[in-house]
Amino acid sequence: MQSYELNKTDVTRLKSALTGSDNQLAVILDEYHASEIAILFESLTKEDRQRIINLLPVEIASEIISEMHEEAHPEELLLQLHPDKRTEIVEELDYDDATDIISQLEEHEQKEILGDLSEDDASHIRNLLSYDEDTAGGLMNTEFIRIHLHLTKKDAIDEIIRQSEEIEEFYTIFVIDHNNIFQGIVSLKDIIKAKGNVQITELVKSDVAWVSPDTDQEEVARLISQYNITSIPVLDQQMRLLGRVTFDDVIDVLEDENTEDILKISGVSEDEELSGNWVEAVKSRLPWLIINLGTAFLASAVVRYFEPTIAKIAVLSAYMTIIAGMGGNAATQALAVTVRRISLYDLTDNQAYRTVLKEFTVGLINGAVTGLIVFIFALVFDNNPLLGVVIFLAMTGNLLIAGVTGAGIPLILKRVGIDPAIASSIIITTFTDVFGFLLLLGLASKLLL
Amino acid sequence: MQSYELNKTDVTRLKSALTGSDNQLAVILDEYHASEIAILFESLTKEDRQRIINLLPVEIASEIISEMHEEAHPEELLLQLHPDKRTEIVEELDYDDATDIISQLEEHEQKEILGDLSEDDASHIRNLLSYDEDTAGGLMNTEFIRIHLHLTKKDAIDEIIRQSEEIEEFYTIFVIDHNNIFQGIVSLKDIIKAKGNVQITELVKSDVAWVSPDTDQEEVARLISQYNITSIPVLDQQMRLLGRVTFDDVIDVLEDENTEDILKISGVSEDEELSGNWVEAVKSRLPWLIINLGTAFLASAVVRYFEPTIAKIAVLSAYMTIIAGMGGNAATQALAVTVRRISLYDLTDNQAYRTVLKEFTVGLINGAVTGLIVFIFALVFDNNPLLGVVIFLAMTGNLLIAGVTGAGIPLILKRVGIDPAIASSIIITTFTDVFGFLLLLGLASKLLL
Numbered sequence: 001m002q003s004y005e006l007n008k009t010d011v012t013r014l015k016s017a018l019t020g021s022d023n024q025l026a027v028i029l030d031e032y033h034a035s036e037i038a039i040l041f042e043s044l045t046k047e048d049r050q051r052i053i054n055l056l057p058v059e060i061a062s063e064i065i066s067e068m069h070e071e072a073h074p075e076e077l078l079l080q081l082h083p084d085k086r087t088e089i090v091e092e093l094d095y096d097d098a099t100d101i102i103s104q105l106e107e108h109e110q111k112e113i114l115g116d117l118s119e120d121d122a123s124h125i126r127n128l129l130s131y132d133e134d135t136a137g138g139l140m141n142t143e144f145i146r147i148h149l150h151l152t153k154k155d156a157i158d159e160i161i162r163q164s165e166e167i168e169e170f171y172t173i174f175v176i177d178h179n180n181i182f183q184g185i186v187s188l189k190d191i192i193k194a195k196g197n198v199q200i201t202e203l204v205k206s207d208v209a210w211v212s213p214d215t216d217q218e219e220v221a222r223l224i225s226q227y228n229i230t231s232i233p234v235l236d237q238q239m240r241l242l243g244r245v246t247f248d249d250v251i252d253v254l255e256d257e258n259t260e261d262i263l264k265i266s267g268v269s270e271d272e273e274l275s276g277n278w279v280e281a282v283k284s285r286l287p288w289l290i291i292n293l294g295t296a297f298l299a300s301a302v303v304r305y306f307e308p309t310i311a312k313i314a315v316l317s318a319y320m321t322i323i324a325g326m327g328g329n330a331a332t333q334a335l336a337v338t339v340r341r342i343s344l345y346d347l348t349d350n351q352a353y354r355t356v357l358k359e360f361t362v363g364l365i366n367g368a369v370t371g372l373i374v375f376i377f378a379l380v381f382d383n384n385p386l387l388g389v390v391i392f393l394a395m396t397g398n399l400l401i402a403g404v405t406g407a408g409i410p411l412i413l414k415r416v417g418i419d420p421a422i423a424s425s426i427i428i429t430t431f432t433d434v435f436g437f438l439l440l441l442g443l444a445s446k447l448l449l
Numbered sequence: 450m451q452s453y454e455l456n457k458t459d460v461t462r463l464k465s466a467l468t469g470s471d472n473q474l475a476v477i478l479d480e481y482h483a484s485e486i487a488i489l490f491e492s493l494t495k496e497d498r499q500r501i502i503n504l505l506p507v508e509i510a511s512e513i514i515s516e517m518h519e520e521a522h523p524e525e526l527l528l529q530l531h532p533d534k535r536t537e538i539v540e541e542l543d544y545d546d547a548t549d550i551i552s553q554l555e556e557h558e559q560k561e562i563l564g565d566l567s568e569d570d571a572s573h574i575r576n577l578l579s580y581d582e583d584t585a586g587g588l589m590n591t592e593f594i595r596i597h598l599h600l601t602k603k604d605a606i607d608e609i610i611r612q613s614e615e616i617e618e619f620y621t622i623f624v625i626d627h628n629n630i631f632q633g634i635v636s637l638k639d640i641i642k643a644k645g646n647v648q649i650t651e652l653v654k655s656d657v658a659w660v661s662p663d664t665d666q667e668e669v670a671r672l673i674s675q676y677n678i679t680s681i682p683v684l685d686q687q688m689r690l691l692g693r694v695t696f697d698d699v700i701d702v703l704e705d706e707n708t709e710d711i712l713k714i715s716g717v718s719e720d721e722e723l724s725g726n727w728v729e730a731v732k733s734r735l736p737w738l739i740i741n742l743g744t745a746f747l748a749s750a751v752v753r754y755f756e757p758t759i760a761k762i763a764v765l766s767a768y769m770t771i772i773a774g775m776g777g778n779a780a781t782q783a784l785a786v787t788v789r790r791i792s793l794y795d796l797t798d799n800q801a802y803r804t805v806l807k808e809f810t811v812g813l814i815n816g817a818v819t820g821l822i823v824f825i826f827a828l829v830f831d832n833n834p835l836l837g838v839v840i841f842l843a844m845t846g847n848l849l850i851a852g853v854t855g856a857g858i859p860l861i862l863k864r865v866g867i868d869p870a871i872a873s874s875i876i877i878t879t880f881t882d883v884f885g886f887l888l889l890l891g892l893a894s895k896l897l898l
Contacts (some may be wrong), residue, residue, distance in 0.1 A: 008797065033656075035675050043797060067675075161642050170638070171620065171679065188637050189619070193610050225704075226484050226516075228697040230620065230679055247696045248677040254700065255674075258707040259789050265711065266785030267778055274790040275800075278810040285782045286815050289848075292778050293819050296771040297826070303767040314760035317769065318752040321882060322745040324770060328777065329716055329741050329875050333734045336715030340708050341723040348457070348492060351724075361727040366735050370742050377746070399738075425715075425874070426778050433770060 137213030140243030171230035327432030334406025363403025371395035586662030589692030620679035744879035776881030783855025812852025820844035
């Protein structure tokens with residue numbers, strides 16, 4: 001029983017136990033939950049992981065492997081094991097977990113592992129491998145408790161007990177008819193509470209949310225979250241029950257989607273593994289930086305155009321950095337609020353319009369306030385009120401544009417069906433650079449020369 | 450039964466039904482789940498929301514109010530209702546939901562609502578109001594199924610059925626002893642499956658995760674996610690059972706925490722409501738922009754120092770914008786990956802060190818590649834190889850610093866106990882501006898003058 005986070009002491013203990021005998025190691029391992037060992041694995045070598053998996057009973061070994069984070073590469077650990085041990089573990093895994101892990105392997109490795117399994121297990125997993133991993137089909141588990149609509153209370157309880165020998169965790173009991181057509185759900189509690197030996201048909205709740213195997217995982221998460229349900233049935237076009245997605249899968253989906261959002265908005269490819277090596281990181285980020293370079297040339301073209309002005313009033317280049325930096329940051333603020341809002345809610349056209357209007361106002365005010373500070377600075381340090389006015393106007397105008405583009409561009413992208421998070425800071429800051437320089441240098445050329 | 454998203458048609462239908470009689474409206478409303486009506490409410494006026502709440506039975510009305518998003522301000526709707534209706538609804542709400550809503554009101558409004566409740570309900574809610582809303586105490590529900598350790602199977606089932614009259618949804622049955630000391634959990638399935646009239650003490654699972662009322666909500670979410678459990682018990686210092694936090698609360702917490710992360714990293718106060726008005730947005734963002742202005746003056750001081758160089762080679766100012774923009778974006782990339790990684794995993798010192806080393810390498814390579822492109826540009830357009838070399842070196846150096854600070858600063862903040870997301874792009878980009886300009890203008894002064 002513990003409510004503490006694993007810490008360095010646990011890692012140190014486990015590592016020192018690894019220098020001892022198998023028996024001593026087993027005593028230490030016994031103190032941890034499988035999901036805790038999965039976390040401790042991140043600090044261990046491949047050899048130590050392998051030794052622990054071989055030492056533990058297959059139920060615990062398979063649970064550790066299923067709990068290992070994708071980035072810790074459980075599939076590599078699986079490949080290192082003796083084929084017999086590997087088969088034992090894969091057969092112990094839930095089909096959906098086995099599929100997730102096996103899907104990360106090369107095709108010939110997949111074939112090898114599936115070839116060692118019973119035909120039944122192999123065909124279940126082969127079937128699940130055929131679904132896109134970002135859909136309900138890719139998330140679903142095909143083991144669940146299902147009972148027949150016309151069972152009586154007593155027979156239903158016997159049937160549930162029988163099926164639960166195989167399926168350890170269940171939250172909802174699915175009800176089907178003779179043709180395996182989904183009829184609804186029933187809770188064990190309601191069956192127990194029912195007076196007399198009633199039929200399930202009198203207890204079934206048919207008005208429930210469901211999804212297709214190709215429903216996007218974000219939509220699955222939204223439905224589970226909206227209806228506060230522990231699992232959602234996955235049905236084919238004939239309304240036959242294919243599987244269920246559970247709340248714990250959805251929690252993982254939410255973490256992943258949020259990682260993707262934060263990466264995309266920062267101009268990092270959504271596929272970059274957080275703990276990946278530098279090769280992956282370069283591949284993921286360099287294309288975005290090259291796009292940024294293209295847009296930066298655009299901003300620098302504006303500066304070039306006004307080169308004669310800068311040559312005469314070199315101090316302008318010091319103010320340019322301020323205008324560009326402030327515009328970029330104000331745009332990032334508006335972008336973050338808008339992208340996050342779009343990802344949580346569907347906005348009507350009217351709400352979208354009012355969002356842009358709001359950011360216009362915010363940009364105007366924030367621009368005027370910070371512009372005023374820079375105006376005073378120009379007055380005091382450069383003793384040049386007209387320069388101050390130019391900077392004040394450029395700052396206000398630039399923050400206004402920052403707000404409108406930071407909110408407007410993701411909203412437009414959403415409308416035309418492009419992921420709004422792609423309007424990353426890289427794209428948005430180009431607008432503020434170009435307009436900021438145009439304003440500052442254009443006004444300076446008119447008013448100061 | 451539906452798997453579709455609510456869309457504009459639903460809003461239009463409901464709005465047109467609102468022009469008709471109460472009876473017609475009730476027919477339309479009957480087609481929607483309470484959580485769907487809660488979403489449709491976002492498009493309705495205060496008066497229409499009030500009319501619908503008054504029209505519906507109290508069970509559904511209270512469910513709608515509990516499902517309304519915090520930003521749709523269910524507490525304001527509650528205040529508008531007739532006191533009798535309001536009391537009915539509050540008494541129907543789960544204590545944790547009632548507490549969440551009431552906590553948003555002014556103290557005198559809270560008193561008024563609590564004064565109308567039964568003493569029992571009022572004291573439950575008053576107790577929950579005393580916990581910080583970001584802790585297990587603030588999230589927990591105080592209604593749950595608890596049975597005594599020494600009950601027999603038969604008596605336990607009767608007791609569970611009796612308690613479940615009051616508590617509609619339960620996932621786990623908590624087991625306590627005579628002094629209300631928590632002993633563990635048991636599932637209804639295991640009780641049903643047990644052979645003979647055994648005592649609960651033989652079925653109880655005592656090795657389970659639990660939290661204290663002051664455990665931070667992020668830690669609660671982490672535990673529920675790690676152990677894949679539907680609910681977690683909240684215990685006081687004497688191990689007495691105070692309440693439970695359920696998976697659906699955790700899903701909401703994850704959404705909120707992720708909004709906070711994305712806002713903080715973009716330099717927006719975490720308290721800014723996504724759909725808030727411009728006044729709130731200015732209050733939330735202006736302080737960050739003023740901090741940014743302070744750091745921007747720092748960068749511009751570097752530029753000023755090199756003013757004579759710029760006056761002689763004005764084209765440098767065009768390259769300055771490229772170097773600064775690229776540095777800022779590379780830093781944002783490194784920052785996003787690192788902040789997200791810190792928020793999902795605990796990094797050891799060694800992992801932290803290797804992260805910085807990785808970002809050093811990534812910065813070096815990305816800097817060299819993009820630096821080379823700009824070098825070629827300088828060669829072709831400005832016909833100045835030495836200028837190209839200066840820019841190549843400045844770009845490489847700046848992206849290297851961007852990587853090291855983008856990863857290093859949040860890691861250091863985490864070590865000293867400050868929220869790493871506060872190392873927002875606003876702070877990080879100052880480093881790249883200052884160092885980028887120092888490099889570019891310093892090298893230019895040495896090599897080109």
